[in-house]
Amino acid sequence: QSALTQPPSASGSPGQSVTISCTGTSSDVGFSNYVSWYQQHPGKAPKLMIYEVSKRPSGVPDRFSGSKSGNTASLTVSGLQADDEADYYCGSYAGINNVVFGGGTQLTVL
Amino acid sequence: EVQLVESGGGLVKPGGSLRLSCTASGFTFSNAWMSWVRQAPGKGLEWLGRIKSRTDGGTAEYPAPVQGRFTISRDDSRNTLYLQMNSLKTEDTAVYYCATYSSGVPLYWGQGTLVTVSS
Numbered sequence: 731q732s733a734l735t736q737p738p739s740a741s742g743s744p745g746q747s748v749t750i751s752c753t754g755t756s757s758d759v760g761f762s763n764y765v766s767w768y769q770q771h772p773g774k775a776p777k778l779m780i781y782e783v784s785k786r787p788s789g790v791p792d793r794f795s796g797s798k799s800g801n802t803a804s805l806t807v808s809g810l811q812a813d814d815e816a817d818y819y820c821g822s823y824a825g826i827n828n829v830v831f832g833g834g835t836q837l838t839v840l
Numbered sequence: 841e842v843q844l845v846e847s848g849g850g851l852v853k854p855g856g857s858l859r860l861s862c863t864a865s866g867f868t869f870s871n872a873w874m875s876w877v878r879q880a881p882g883k884g885l886e887w888l889g890r891i892k893s894r895t896d897g898g899t900a901e902y903p904a905p906v907q908g909r910f911t912i913s914r915d916d917s918r919n920t921l922y923l924q925m926n927s928l929k930t931e932d933t934a935v936y937y938c939a940t941y942s943s944g945v946p947l948y949w950g951q952g953t954l955v956t957v958s959s
Contacts, residue, residue: 764943764944766943768885774951775951775952776937777949778947778949781945782943821885821946823944823945827902828903829887829890829946832884
């Protein structure tokens with residue numbers, strides 16, 4: 731069982747927006763602003779999409795945005811495109827020798 | 841561009857050992873904190889630990905599930921990160937990723953190397 735809770739699936743039609751939640755505790759998500767999101771296509775490595783709750787690495791479209799409230803972080807994908815269909819994982823700093831991840835959300839573009 | 845290439849995976853018997861390597865390019869490896877993460881087939885991500893840069897002390901920290909069995913080290917002269925895995929169990933079967941570590945989490949990942957523990 732993963733430390734962070736994500737919905738197993740989410741879906742939306744092209745052009746729509748979808749939000750994926752990631753719920754932890756005051757020891758991880760709620761502890762700091764070190765929350766990240768990763769996109770993983772089948773058979774590929776995870777790709778960083780969001781770090782420090784809401785920052786986007788260079789090259790990640792601004793259709794991807796992150797936020798946090800209390801012990802829950804969220805990833806919003808706007809203007810859904812076919813290539814957005816993938817698994818999404820959240821990750822959070824959880825202390826000096828620990829990082830915890832969510833169980834992953836399979837995003838389907840209908 | 842950050843590039844990380846893992847190697848050393850393969851088939852190993854239960855109780856055996858294996859050392860994975862991760863060769864880095866595109867950034868100043870000696871200044872970077874690095875980490876390892878694994879993903880069992882069809883499962884989620886699992887944190888294996890991280891190592892600081894030598895200038896920040898060069899120490900490694902591990903989560904409880906792998907403490908004492910896994911060791912992370914680095915050779916800055918070779919721009920290479922290592923993961924030594926001992927007393928391997930069938931449940932260690934996974935794709936192993938190295939990643940840069942910053943802002944409290946893994947950031948940029950390699951393509952991974954598959955380790956299969958089976959008799």
